[in-house]
Amino acid sequence: xxxxxxxxxxxxxxxxxxxxxxxxxxxxxxxxxxxxxxxxxxxxxxxxxxxxxxxxxxxxxxxxxxxxxxxxxxxxxxxxxxxxxxxxxxxxxxxxxxxxxxxxxxxxxxxxxxxxxxxxxxxxxxxxxxxxxxxxxxxxxxxxxxxxxxxxxxxxxxxxxxxxxxxxxxxxxxxxxxxxxxxxxxxxxxxxxxxxxxxxxxxxxxxxxxxxxxxxxxxxxxxxxxxxxxxxxxxxxxxxxxxxxxxxxxxxxxxxxxxxxxx
Amino acid sequence: xxxxxxxxxxxxxxxxxxxxxxxxxxxxxxxxxxxxxxxxxxxxxxxxxxxxxxxxxxxxxxxxxx
Numbered sequence: 312x313x314x315x316x317x318x319x320x321x322x323x324x325x326x327x328x329x330x331x332x333x334x335x336x337x338x339x340x341x342x343x344x345x346x347x348x349x350x351x352x353x354x355x356x357x358x359x360x361x362x363x364x365x366x367x368x369x370x371x372x373x374x375x376x377x378x379x380x381x382x383x384x385x386x387x388x389x390x391x392x393x394x395x396x397x398x399x400x401x402x403x404x405x406x407x408x409x410x411x412x413x414x415x416x417x418x419x420x421x422x423x424x425x426x427x428x429x430x431x432x433x434x435x436x437x438x439x440x441x442x443x444x445x446x447x448x449x450x451x452x453x454x455x456x457x458x459x460x461x462x463x464x465x466x467x468x469x470x471x472x473x474x475x476x477x478x479x480x481x482x483x484x485x486x487x488x489x490x491x492x493x494x495x496x497x498x499x500x501x502x503x504x505x506x507x508x509x510x511x512x513x514x515x516x517x518x519x520x521x522x523x524x525x526x527x528x529x530x531x532x533x534x535x536x537x538x539x540x541x542x543x544x545x546x547x548x549x550x551x552x553x554x555x556x557x558x559x560x561x562x563x564x565x566x567x568x569x570x571x572x573x574x
Numbered sequence: 575x576x577x578x579x580x581x582x583x584x585x586x587x588x589x590x591x592x593x594x595x596x597x598x599x600x601x602x603x604x605x606x607x608x609x610x611x612x613x614x615x616x617x618x619x620x621x622x623x624x625x626x627x628x629x630x631x632x633x634x635x636x637x638x639x640x
Contacts, residue, residue, distance in 0.1 A: 423623075426637030427589055433637070 320387035322377070329370035336362030371530075375547075379539045389546050396550045400557050403520070407561050410516065411568070414509040418573055425504055429573060434506045435498040439570040442493055446486055447566050450559045453482035457528070457552045464535075467542045476532050479555070483525035490518055513569060517561050524558045527551040576614075588619040589638065592627060596640040 315322075340359030347356050378384035384392075418429040425431030437443055456479040463472035501511040531548045534540065540548055579587040595611035602608060615624070630636040 423585065423589055424637065426639070427586070428637075428639070431637065 314382040315385075320385040322383045322385070322388045324377070327370070327373065329366050329373070332362060333366040333370065336366050339363075375534065375539065378547075379534075384544075384546070389544070392546055392550070396553060400553060403557065407513070407516070407564075410509070410513040411564065414513060414569060414573075417505045417509055422505075425506070429506075431504050431506050434503065436574045437493065437497070437570060439566065439574055442489060443566055443570045446489055447562065449482050449486045449489070450562050453479045453486075454556055454559045456482065457555050461548070461552055464540055464545050464548065465542050472535060473532075476528065476535060480525060480528050480532060483521060483528065483555075487518065487521055487525065490514070490521075510569060513565055517558070517565055520558050520561070524551070524555045527554055584618055588615055588623065591615040592619060592624070593638040593640050596631070600640065 343356030459475040591614040598608035
C-alpha cells in the first residue's frame, strides 16, 4: 500500500524554515561565544542557544510528524537515515581520535619539562579501581539495558521496553552525576600541564556526548510512551542506541588508556 | 659511547645522568663515585639546560626523580 501517491519510495520533503533558522542559530551561537570570550557578555550566546534549541525541537518534531503520523518513511528512507547516522558517528569517532592522538603524543614520549615521566611529576592521578571503575560498570550495564529495550521493542513487549529504557536513562544520568563529582574533587585542573589538558579535553567532550546521548534516549522514551514505535519500525530508537553504544566504547578507551595505563 | 642510548637524540642520556648524579649525592653523600655522572652530563648536556635545571632544583621545582 503506497500511502504517498508517488511511483518512487523516496521522501521529497516539504518546504521548511528550520535549516535557515538552524544556520542563523549556529552563527549567533559562535559569534556569541566570541563576544563572551572578549567582552565577558553572555547575551548573544544565550540568544544563539535559544535559536538552536528551538530549531532542533521543531525540526525533529517535524520529522516525527512526517514519519510516524504521515508515513513518509519507507524502508528506502529508513536505509538512508541509517547510512546518515553511521556516517555521523564515524565523524565523531574521528573527532575523538584527535584527542586520543594528543594524549598519546604527550604520554608516550613525555617532555623533559614534565620530568620525562607519565603521569608528570606532582600530578596525583585518579585511582582507576575506584570511581572510574564504577563509571565503567554503569556504562556497560546501560549498554545491556538498552539492548534489552531493543529486544523488548522487537517482541512487542511494551512494559519491558519502558522499564529497560528508563533504567538506561537513569544509568546515564547516574554516570554524569558521578563524573561531575569527580571533576569537582580532582586534585588537578585543565591548566595543570599537558596532563590536565589532555585529560579534561578527552573526558570533557566524552561527558558532553553522554549528556547528548541521554537526552536522545529520553526523547525516545517520550516517543515510546506515546506509541510512536512499532515492533518493525523504530529507527529513531535504533539511532539513539547506536549513539549510546558509541559513547560507551569511547569511555572504555578512555578508561583503559587515560585512567588505567596513564596512572 | 653508551649502548643504552644508541640513537642520535641523546636527550635521555643527558637527563638520566643529571638525575643520577643528584640522586647519587643524596643517597651516598659527597663521594667520588658520583663524579662519573657529573662528567657525563657536563659533557653532553647543553649548558642552558644545566643552568635551568640548577635553578629549578634550588627552588625545589625540578620535575625529575632526584
